[in-house]
Amino acid sequence: MSASPKASATSPAARPSTVAPPSRLLRSRASRWIAAILIVAVALIFFSVGNDDWFTIVNYTLIAAIASLSLNVLSGYTGQISLGIAFFMAIGAYAAAFFGGAAPSSPLDPLGLALPFIIWLPAAGIVTALAGALIGPTALRLKGFYLGIVTLALIFIGQYLFLNVRGITGGPQGRTFPVPALGGATFDQQNSYFGLALTSGQQFFLLNLIVLALASFFVYNLMRSRAGRAFQAVRDNETGATIMGVNLFEVKMGAFILSSFLAGIAGALYASYSRYVAPDYWGLTLSIQFVAAIIIGGVASVWGSILGAAFVFGLPLVIDHFNWLPVASGAGGISSADLNALLYGLLIVVFLLFEPGGVIGLVRRGQALTRKFNTHKDEGGETAEITDLPADQA
């Protein structure tokens, strides 16, 4: 019964001829290369001229982008409402602290196994994925806003746990988190690799960029595979997906576990970059910021996750960098965080009303328009790629 989706997914040879005339394919491939070269160039220029402040801003944005991607897998691609991403990030952060943290020197210190970076980063993801696998069967029995409220409850249960499981979280005082290190080179100091001296910010930048790139490629390709199509089928119509032979439970669990894994990695990177996080950081506001990020950037889109994270998490840092706004709101002033909250609150409403695909939806709409224009000019050709447009929902 899965013959038809398989056929369309596993016959790349048959595709180009039905998709588009070769000229347009070349043009789009060329523009893709140009885009890739531009991105690499921007990254390189930034890498060589950026100062420490800008590396801080970009690093936090990259980490937020990984977490946005994680939420997009669950909410954007699979349509499962979640307000619990902050909880899963926290699990990742504390798992990293447990595996990578220094061994306790006194009985009151939180536990740490002092394992190397190569182990604690994946371990953070795996532990969070396991947590997701444990919670999933309970949460995913529910649909719609029930799922939203259960994941909301996770946030509060998390707050309680993070304050009380002192052996791992350090309680309300918090604890320090391990710094990534390769061999003897720890990322919070300047190190030279192959004769190239890199600042702390540059090392974290490379690390975060590599992790984000890997996660993005994985999600991007996954969503074009059989499993990914099943995710999106479940989002668009559960009954329809079941009839096509999609196992709802498997798909939802898969999305939940993958999303948890990525959230755990993002949480570990965040905690390790900021070195210290108090338990109340992992609150509802953080989750809502990620929801805002994917709605504004683009639901069910890899680039959308990155753009949304840049807007929601990068913008207030940029504003603070230039001291454009007062530190705290009140007396007629507005702080960068509050201005940003006001903006993303408004943009959630505006985008959901007028362009549910977010910024990426706008871009795709523009592309579809130009393509339509070109198609008329080239007299023909079915615009097959338009089916990749997100449905009017997520």
Add this chain to the structure above:
Amino acid sequence: MAYFIQIAFAGVALGCIYALIGMGFSIIYKASEVINFAQGEILLVGAYIVSSLVFDWHLNFMLAVVGGVIVTVLIGLLFERLVLRRMIGRPVFSILMITIGLDTILRTAVTVKAGSNPLSAPAPYTITDGFNIAGIHFGANDLLTILVTAILCALLYYFFQYTRYGLAMRATALDQEAALVVGINIRTVYALAWGIAAAVATVGGVFLAMGAFSIDITLGGAALLAFPAIILGGVDSIAGAVVGGIIIGLVQDLTAGYESHVANVLGAGIHQITPYLVMILVLLIRPYGLFGTRKVERI
């Protein structure tokens, strides 16, 4: 025993506030199948306006409450008219998220306007008034909360049972198309639902602020505890919201009162999550709640 009764009394009063907020959720959900995540911030805005009317404009307390109710009802009506009506037929995800957008806007607006300092809570009498019977303190706040909740419940019961518009709302909740056929104006029903929800939320907010002696930005967070209440009672049952609210209030205050006895085992702050634990239990065993209809979103 006196300690137990004391805590239980406070728990019922707290539960009445959850009941007020929960009724707002249920009324909107019944009318339009929308869960209004912004209920908490509507409550915050209401309490904030009442406080500034009393302390900055030196208005009489009752007039201030009326003023607060008018403003929040307007916010509710405008949001329903300008935003939600365009979202009819859209997926649950979008509708839930758009109310979260409103939630963020309202909370930030209050932060910007009021700064981070808490405001004092307005009250029609000295806020710590009350009397003692057999060693149990009955605070005027708590008594008034219970009394007003009872009156509002009675009024709403009368409204839904006997008045033209109340019946129209129930008919719409039962079957929207049939209601349209018999000439009920669905738009009026939606508007009424949002208006009533905003009004009861504001009243709940004023009591919540009195109980805490102050209004700060976290006040709206208390409304999140009305979620366990409505799920326990059954999302589409207004009576369920009241019963669920009172049970959740009791559960929370009783665990708060006794958690220090088991602090070695459970640590601090378990009362902040017991309502959610009850909720998860209910969702696992009886997802339609105590009084809800069995049609519930499950696979």
